Amino acid sequence: MIYQRSSALFAEAEKYIPGGVNSPVRAFKSVGGTPVFIEKAKGAYLYDEDGNRLIDYIASWGPMILGHAHDPVINAVTEKAKKGTSFGMPTETETEIAKLAVSMVPNIDKIRFVNSGTEACMSAVRLARGYTGRDKVIKFAGCYHGHSDAFLIQAGSGAMTFGTPNSPGVPRGTAKDTLLATYNDPESVKTLFEANKDDIAAIIIEPIAGNMGCILPEKGFLEGLRSLCDEYGALLIFDEVMTGFRLAKGGAQEVLGIRADIVTFGKVIGGGMPVGAFASRNEIMDHLAPLGPVYQAGTLSGNPLAMSAGLAMLTELDQKPETFKSLEEKTQYLHKGIARILNKHGVPHQINRMGSMISVHFTEVEVRDFDSSATGNNDTFKKFFHGMLNEGIHLPPSAFESWFLNDALSYEDLDYTINAVDKIAPSL
Template structure:
């Protein structure tokens, strides 16, 4: 394929944007080459600035459950825009969306809307510290909760892609309150609990990890964390920015049957617009300003365009609950096809899958945590990525990211991707 226009756009972007992008993984540093600049998108496809058409397997990194330019969301945004784009005052839309979220997600009574997943996770941690009166948190290597200082300690995804999981600019004082455990490793958590009795405010994790590839929780992992948090008076926070309203109507809590004390949302909850949220019981949320002393605010929080898009998306899910079954079936179909296509290459690989999330790792060993994901063959991944790109299939441009399927994908699209994988590996 030709990328002349994308190349020119990337050169221009580098003059005014750090690295030519506004989010690091987009720069293709992990895979090499020139990033694809999008011109437009519809359904399961996007067209780049050079007129090349691609089957999209990232769905804007998760929020586009029904595909690009989903008509109910478009109509909601257009309708709201005609009435004003921002007020800095309350609207009925905020309450309507909050009521729907509370009705869909188990174990929550109140929700606070913000503008990003980073903001949601950052605010959830502040509230957990204010509620418990403790300072320390436990996070897991490879789990990414946004770019707030407290989380950039062995973060996954983009931070790993750039080889700086401990980001410069994060102070030692901040880092000392973030304790690092290993995903799917209860012994590492237990050691931290014993070493820091009565000091830990929260344990935060992705219930299904998506920033070191897709890594599901092993049996007993989340259940034991729940038990220990209850025993120690620690808040269990699920970062469901990826999994919320994607794995199921009530997110990972519902699908996995585990109660979290607090949940952070993003992506699907905004229908493709910038929205984040955090939610908990009435008892916890009453500590949040203006009701309580823990401060959080945002000029554009509850923006009417974003609220309208999110409401349209969640209403569509309520009208069509079968979307989760369809997505899971399509993802399983893709998994089987990739197993067969990639298997012909003779290269060792592993495929992880949960619901509509899936990832390919070029390694012989099971991928169950950050360390095993990091041992994958990145050179093989780069060749695989560009082989797929040349055949019109857009995958996440990093071995540390999950694919996100959307319901606009047809089985014919999946067959094209499976065929492309086999052809890419054959060369």
């Protein structure tokens, strides 16, 4: 495929935008080459500035669960925009989507809307600290909760030490209150609780990880976290920015049967608009201003365009729960097809899948945490990524990102994708 205009646009963007992009993964640094600039999208397809049509397995990193430019969402935004784009004042639509979301998700009484997943997770941690009166938070190596200072922490010499900043600009004073544990290792969490008995406000976790590839929680892992939080008086925060309203109407809580204390949302809840949210029971949410002392605010929170898009999206998912089964069946079909082809060509790999999230890891090691995810052969992934791109298939440009299917994908699209893997597999 030809990407002349994309290359020219990227060269121009680099003059005025750091790295030429407004979010680092878009720069193709981990796979090499020049990022593709998109002109438009519809259904399961992206159309780039060079006129190429690409089958999309990113879905804007999750929210386009029903496909791009979905008519009910576009119509809702268009009609709302005619009445104004922002008021900085309450609207009825905010209450309508809040009522619907609360009815769909287990264990929440109230929800507050913000403008991104990062903001939702940041606010959830502040609320947990304010509610418990404690400072420390446990996160897991490889889980991403946005770019707030408290989350840009990696493990030191081991996964159970105090964190050290993973980015310049993150103060060490912030890092000391973030404790690192290992995903799928409840003992690592227990050790942290024993060493910091009355200091831990919360655990924050992606219940199904999506930022080290798709990684599923092993049996008993999340149950163990719930028990530890109950034992030590800490809160369990589920970061469902990826999984919320994607895996089921009630997200990972519904699918896994685990009760979280605070849940964060993004992606799907905004129908593709910049939206996040966090939600909990009354006794926790009532600690937020203006009812309580924990401050959180935002001029664009509850923006009418974003609320109308989210309401249209959630309404359709609520009324058509069969969408989740359809997505899961398509993802399973893709999983089996890719596995069959890679096995035929003798390419070492692991495929992880949950609902409509899936990832391919080029390793012989079972992928169950960040360290095992890092065993993947990145050179093989680069060849795979660019080979698939040349066949007209757009995958996440990183071996550490989940793919997201949308329900506009047809089985013809899936067969084309599987056949593309067959074409490029000999080069892997």
